[in-house]
Amino acid sequence: MRLIDLSEAKGQIRIEFGGCNMKCPYCVHIHQPVKEWEVAEVVKYASKSTTENVYLGGAEPTLQKDLLPLIEELHRMGKHVILKSNGMKPDVLESAFPLVNGFVLEIKTANDDINGIMELTGMSEERSMKYVSLLKESLSIAKRKWLRVWIRVIPEYVNAVTMPRILPEIECASEVMLYQFMSNPEFDDPFMGHNKPTPSWTEMKELGEMVAKTVPLVRIVGERGQILLQQ
Numbered sequence: 671m672r673l674i675d676l677s678e679a680k681g682q683i684r685i686e687f688g689g690c691n692m693k694c695p696y697c698v699h700i701h702q703p704v705k706e707w708e709v710a711e712v713v714k715y716a717s718k719s720t721t722e723n724v725y726l727g728g729a730e731p732t733l734q735k736d737l738l739p740l741i742e743e744l745h746r747m748g749k750h751v752i753l754k755s756n757g758m759k760p761d762v763l764e765s766a767f768p769l770v771n772g773f774v775l776e777i778k779t780a781n782d783d784i785n786g787i788m789e790l791t792g793m794s795e796e797r798s799m800k801y802v803s804l805l806k807e808s809l810s811i812a813k814r815k816w817l818r819v820w821i822r823v824i825p826e827y828v829n830a831v832t833m834p835r836i837l838p839e840i841e842c843a844s845e846v847m848l849y850q851f852m853s854n855p856e857f858d859d860p861f862m863g864h865n866k867p868t869p870s871w872t873e874m875k876e877l878g879e880m881v882a883k884t885v886p887l888v889r890i891v892g893e894r895g896q897i898l899l900q901q
């Protein structure tokens with residue numbers, strides 16, 4: 671399997687995979703070097719740790735052909751596994767469902783904004799339309815378990831006007847994380863002329879308050895750390 675990183679910090683083993691089926695122009699992960707690991711090596715790393723929590727993230731984990739054998743092994747070890755995805759592979763989420771404890775799904779913008787999705791993902795119109803239906807399928811699978819919806823707030827696409835159109839898609843979430851674009855250089859490359867944290871922290875809080883009306887927990891993450899809003 672192709673890994674960007676395998677590490678442990680803050681009570682979590684993080685297995686970050688390389689490669690993605692999107693080409694988001696602000697994504698740092700798709701340019702990061704990858705290294706081949708055998709499933710057995712990753713399992714050995716996890717088995718040596720007493721840490722229960724394992725996060726499968728990176729770029730896009732669901733593209734790894736050995737993902738399910740790895741999850742089976744982690745499950746057998748009694749690990750608490752969270753699987754992140756962009757939602758393009760609901761079949762993989764369904765297969766992983768009995769073996770994981772929850773999902774993190776990325777949402778880019780409102781599903782009716784196909785032009786916006788094309789700009790944000792680097793995908794064709796046809797593929798962007800297909801993505802919308804695959805994402806809906808992924809959300810309907812993931813919401814049956816614990817689901818965090820992860821939204822990178824890029825102000826041209828996620829704002830007080832688009833959020834009411836995004837909300838019906840995400841009200842099924844256990845929690846929503848709103849991430850302030852460019853607030854962590856490890857996550858983002860500059861995009862749309864934004865090269866510092868944006869939108870403002872005040873706008874982030876206003877968006878969070880909108881989401882908190884329909885989702886039990888909202889995490890706002892950015893230049894000022896993290897704040898939690900609960901229903």
Ligand code: SF4
Nearest residue numbers: 690692694697729756
């Ligand atoms: S931002 Fe997410 S979906 Fe986009 S290329 Fe990076 S890992 Fe893939």
